[in-house]
Amino acid sequence: MAGLDSNQSKPLWLLAELTYRCPLQCPYCSNPVEIAKYNDELATGDWLRVMQQARKMGATQLGFSGGEPLVRRDLEELITEARRLGYYTNLITSGVGMDEARVKAFKEAGLDHIQISFQASNEELNNYLGGTRSFQHKRDMARVVKELEYPMVLNIVLHRKNVDQIRDILDMTVALNADYVELASTQYYGWSRVNIDQLLPTRAQLTEAEKVAREYQEKMKGKMKIIYVIPDYFENRPKACMNGWGSIFLTIAPDGSALPCHAAAQLPGLEFPNVKDHGIEQIWNDSVAFNKFRGFDWMQEPCRSCPEKEKDFGGCRCQAYMLTGDATNADPVCDKSFHHQQLHDNVDRIGKLSGTTEFESKPLLFRNMKNSKALM
Amino acid sequence: MTSDIPEIAPTFRFQWEEAQDCYVILYPEGMVKLSQSAGEIMKRCDGEKDTSEIISELKTTFPGVDLETDVRNFLENARNNGWIRFKSK
Numbered sequence: 001m002a003g004l005d006s007n008q009s010k011p012l013w014l015l016a017e018l019t020y021r022c023p024l025q026c027p028y029c030s031n032p033v034e035i036a037k038y039n040d041e042l043a044t045g046d047w048l049r050v051m052q053q054a055r056k057m058g059a060t061q062l063g064f065s066g067g068e069p070l071v072r073r074d075l076e077e078l079i080t081e082a083r084r085l086g087y088y089t090n091l092i093t094s095g096v097g098m099d100e101a102r103v104k105a106f107k108e109a110g111l112d113h114i115q116i117s118f119q120a121s122n123e124e125l126n127n128y129l130g131g132t133r134s135f136q137h138k139r140d141m142a143r144v145v146k147e148l149e150y151p152m153v154l155n156i157v158l159h160r161k162n163v164d165q166i167r168d169i170l171d172m173t174v175a176l177n178a179d180y181v182e183l184a185s186t187q188y189y190g191w192s193r194v195n196i197d198q199l200l201p202t203r204a205q206l207t208e209a210e211k212v213a214r215e216y217q218e219k220m221k222g223k224m225k226i227i228y229v230i231p232d233y234f235e236n237r238p239k240a241c242m243n244g245w246g247s248i249f250l251t252i253a254p255d256g257s258a259l260p261c262h263a264a265a266q267l268p269g270l271e272f273p274n275v276k277d278h279g280i281e282q283i284w285n286d287s288v289a290f291n292k293f294r295g296f297d298w299m300q301e302p303c304r305s306c307p308e309k310e311k312d313f314g315g316c317r318c319q320a321y322m323l324t325g326d327a328t329n330a331d332p333v334c335d336k337s338f339h340h341q342q343l344h345d346n347v348d349r350i351g352k353l354s355g356t357t358e359f360e361s362k363p364l365l366f367r368n369m370k371n372s373k374a375l376m
Numbered sequence: 377m378t379s380d381i382p383e384i385a386p387t388f389r390f391q392w393e394e395a396q397d398c399y400v401i402l403y404p405e406g407m408v409k410l411s412q413s414a415g416e417i418m419k420r421c422d423g424e425k426d427t428s429e430i431i432s433e434l435k436t437t438f439p440g441v442d443l444e445t446d447v448r449n450f451l452e453n454a455r456n457n458g459w460i461r462f463k464s465k
Binding site for chain 1: 386387388389394395396400403404405406407456
């Protein structure tokens with residue numbers, strides 16, 4: 001599938017980032033740090049057109065995401081049209097801005113699945129990380145979601161400050177009857193990159209977390225599916241990021257820019273086409289940006305001659321750019337990368353920071369419009 | 377009490393997918409493409425017919441094929457995957 005020509009690939013996965021507005025302020029948010037720049041959100045009609053065009057090309061999974069998608073008052077209308085078009089519709093939410101009436105309205109509109117994020121397994125840390133008093137409300141909403149027979153995914157982003165709670169987190173997800181649990185290790189782009197010193201877990205933490213995750217996977221077999229992925233800074237081979245550039249994923253940012261992944265906006269020298277100017281078919285098949293890293297011709301060594309290139313496509317383009325300054329380099333997670341040692345050294349450096357007073361008292365930079373403006 | 381009448385579980389969706397040219401099972405952020413025979417069985421899991429009725433209907437549609445064991449095995453697997461459930465009475 002991945003790495004094939006545009007005429008053979010299809011945007012099976014449409015991620016609609018409806019807005020970057022969000023009542024939460026998680027310091028590991030994967031949104032760009034430039035969120036304050038995105039004032040001009042697409043109108044309802046634009047989204048309806050995007051959904052129709054992508055569906056025609058074979059898109060099947062549709063994620064309503066953000067920011068917090070519940071902020072959009074036209075969400076019910078978008079869900080109704082998505083379902084009519086035959087999409088499997090996923091709502092990816094913090095649960096803040098949700099109430100029982102709205103969850104029912106979504107059901108009637110045809111929403112298939114709700115994913116609720118938790119920041120931690122206790123009120124104090126959850127509310128601190130989210131910058132909002134939201135813990136009790138999230139739990140209430142999770143119960144409503146299950147009462148209405150939705151499949152429910154609970155998503156918890158793991159990092160240094162909550163990974164030691166993994167057992168409590170999993171107990172909480174069991175108590176809430178989750179169908180799936182995503183223990184998502186923080187990916188270090190966007191806000192988490194700014195906060196990496198505070199967020200990157202230590203090797204000792206990860207060893208313990210993995211043990212607990214495997215224990216619960218075994219224990220909950222057939223009842224609850226637990227997805228746990230080792231953070232890739234600790235791996236020797238990169239992920240097949242997005243299953244290859246322009247292969248199956250299509251993200252539309254709140255302003256209408258079309259991206260092969262939700263972190264791609266940071267890549268320099270690429271002009272991402274906007275759905276206000278172009279149709280999805282043209283964007284997917286013909287745009288320079290979507291063709292940029294398709295196939296293998298763009299690769300440098302060690303990827304170019306690597307027998308594994310068809311498996312991982314050289315890893316993540318954004319990570320290659322962030323860590324080496326050149327998006328055509330191998331993802332430094334790979335131990336064949338000329339920059340792997342540098343990444344390794346940085347992980348070790350951060351590992352040694354933990355526990356020191358100076359480090360522990362350093363504040364996290366929370367994701368909000370004020371901090372975004374300051375960073376731009 | 378559970379019956380012998382299979383139906384699609386509420387946490388999964390089953391539909392014909394034109395772009396894939398096959399029936400698919402959809403679930404949160406995922407999709408399974410079904411073979412032609414699996415699709416023919418699944419589309420009969422409508423919460424009305426019991427397993428024997430599904431088998432005899434398939435025998436009429438595909439005469440001369442000994443499919444009983446295959447159908448029963450497939451339904452067992454589908455249940456283990458959570459795609460179908462046997463309706464409670």
